[in-house]
Amino acid sequence: MQPPVIILVRPQLGENIGTTARAMHNCGLSKLRLVAPKMGWPNPHAINPAAGAVKILDDVEVFETLQEALADLNIVYATTARTRDMTKPVMTAKHAAGQFCEEIQSGSKIGVVFGPERTGLNNDDLSLIDRVISIPLNPEYTSLNLAQAVLLVAYEWYQVQGDFTSDYLHVAKGTYATKQELFEFFEQLEAELDKCGFLRVKHKRPIMVRNLRNIFLRAPLTSQEVRTLRGVVSDLVSPYTPRS
Amino acid sequence: MQPPVIILVRPQLGENIGTTARAMHNCGLSKLRLVAPKMGWPNPHAINPAAGAVKILDDVEVFETLQEALADLNIVYATTARTRDMTKPVMTAKHAAGQFCEEIQSGSKIGVVFGPERTGLNNDDLSLIDRVISIPLNPEYTSLNLAQAVLLVAYEWYQVQGDFTSDYLHVAKGTYATKQELFEFFEQLEAELDKCGFLRVKHKRPIMVRNLRNIFLRAPLTSQEVRTLRGVVSDLVSPYTPRS
Numbered sequence: 001m002q003p004p005v006i007i008l009v010r011p012q013l014g015e016n017i018g019t020t021a022r023a024m025h026n027c028g029l030s031k032l033r034l035v036a037p038k039m040g041w042p043n044p045h046a047i048n049p050a051a052g053a054v055k056i057l058d059d060v061e062v063f064e065t066l067q068e069a070l071a072d073l074n075i076v077y078a079t080t081a082r083t084r085d086m087t088k089p090v091m092t093a094k095h096a097a098g099q100f101c102e103e104i105q106s107g108s109k110i111g112v113v114f115g116p117e118r119t120g121l122n123n124d125d126l127s128l129i130d131r132v133i134s135i136p137l138n139p140e141y142t143s144l145n146l147a148q149a150v151l152l153v154a155y156e157w158y159q160v161q162g163d164f165t166s167d168y169l170h171v172a173k174g175t176y177a178t179k180q181e182l183f184e185f186f187e188q189l190e191a192e193l194d195k196c197g198f199l200r201v202k203h204k205r206p207i208m209v210r211n212l213r214n215i216f217l218r219a220p221l222t223s224q225e226v227r228t229l230r231g232v233v234s235d236l237v238s239p240y241t242p243r244s
Numbered sequence: 245m246q247p248p249v250i251i252l253v254r255p256q257l258g259e260n261i262g263t264t265a266r267a268m269h270n271c272g273l274s275k276l277r278l279v280a281p282k283m284g285w286p287n288p289h290a291i292n293p294a295a296g297a298v299k300i301l302d303d304v305e306v307f308e309t310l311q312e313a314l315a316d317l318n319i320v321y322a323t324t325a326r327t328r329d330m331t332k333p334v335m336t337a338k339h340a341a342g343q344f345c346e347e348i349q350s351g352s353k354i355g356v357v358f359g360p361e362r363t364g365l366n367n368d369d370l371s372l373i374d375r376v377i378s379i380p381l382n383p384e385y386t387s388l389n390l391a392q393a394v395l396l397v398a399y400e401w402y403q404v405q406g407d408f409t410s411d412y413l414h415v416a417k418g419t420y421a422t423k424q425e426l427f428e429f430f431e432q433l434e435a436e437l438d439k440c441g442f443l444r445v446k447h448k449r450p451i452m453v454r455n456l457r458n459i460f461l462r463a464p465l466t467s468q469e470v471r472t473l474r475g476v477v478s479d480l481v482s483p484y485t486p487r488s
Contacts, residue, residue: 148270
């Protein structure tokens with residue numbers, strides 16, 4: 001799938017162009033266009049912030065006008081915080097990302113336009129675009145750094161690509177203990193707690209045992225961790241006898 | 245609802261601390277803790293990048309160790325790209341954000357820990373945390389800028405707070421016109437409207453042009469539709485001459 005093209009209109013700071021490239025690469029985007037960058041192009045200040053994404057800077061395309069930068073695209077989105085007077089569809093970044101996919105799949109080439117750092121896009125810029133992305137943010141402070149705005153759009157795009165919606169609550173490598181291993185530890189622990197009198201109040205014993213087991217069941221333990229716990233318990237109950 | 249506390253461990257650059265504060269404010273977070281910041285604190289380089297979020301910098305709490313920084317919290321998450329050896333639950337930022345809410349609602353105080361720029365969190369740091377956030381990113385380049393990582397977690401947190409489901413439904417199908425096709429139509433139309441006097445009031449021309457363009461941008465047009473419109477305009481301005 002051909003990812004959306006990112007278009008920065010009259011960006012001021014090279015640093016922001018670099019950080020934008022990095023954020024794009026983080027999310028699998030690679031095509032960056034600049035319209036009339038304030039400090040010209042190439043800009044040495046972009047290089048360090050781009051970190052591992054300098055390839056994107058090498059491939060940047062520069063245009064004099066937004067109109068030229070959009071010429072070969074089919075559907076163009078723009079981010080703006082000023083949505084009040086829009087006579088265009090306004091949507092969240094998440095919703096837009098879903099639409100990119102559908103539109104790209106039906107053969108369209110998509111662009112997302114971001115305005116200059118201080119001022120954002122002006123009305124003439126906005127008159128050229130199809131749809132508006134309004135990122136839901138703290139209404140007391142919606143002013144996003146340029147690269148941060150790009151990141152959020154790119155991030156939502158990337159999330160739609162994979163099946164990350166299913167909240168993969170995987171626990172990475174490392175072999176979990178079998179229940180048998182865990183139960184043997186419970187047996188050992190409870191036997192020792194019976195011996196030492198911790199569980200001596202008979203009618204409270206069942207709930208105390210349940211509570212203890214829950215502590216060790218809350219997060220899955222590895223086999224090694226269970227072995228460690230067994231060692232802890234057996235050492236705790238064996239008074240240290242220095243060898244003679 | 246008491247939002248999560250953000251904890252930066254041994255951050256190197258003041259700029260990143262400032263940008264972090266800004267991203268936090270964008271997403272309604274306000275409590276920032278620093279553990280052993282490399283350049284000390286306060287750091288003048290943080291101020292400009294914080295933009296409208298300097299209040300967060302004023303309220304920063306500084307700790308010597310991560311352990312001290314976590315002392316009053318109940319559940320602690322950390323972001324790391326190295327999830328391979330984790331024996332902790334690993335989840336997406338989106339999933340984590342949902343969990344924050346539930347946990348906060350049941351009275352827990354939540355923290356999210358971010359490691360130093362170059363190295364990330366070390367194993368001793370990770371041994372203190374409960375859960376791991378792994379943000380789904382381009383596997384070829386998962387190295388996020390520090391403030392960008394904070395932004396994504398804060399953004400997902402903010403999205404869970406409100407119901408931002410978009411109500412916009414998209415209609416058209418088929419091959420959309422390229423912008424070049426559309427712009428050529430705009431040129432033709434506006435030239436004809438200049439000629440015929442429709443756009444004669446000079447100070448109103450820019451807004452009239454924008455409004456016109458918006459009409460044809462509201463819903464994406466197919467190439468065929470643009471050709472039709474061009475025919476409409478050229479026919480409208482060519483007086484009909486019946487063939488003899």
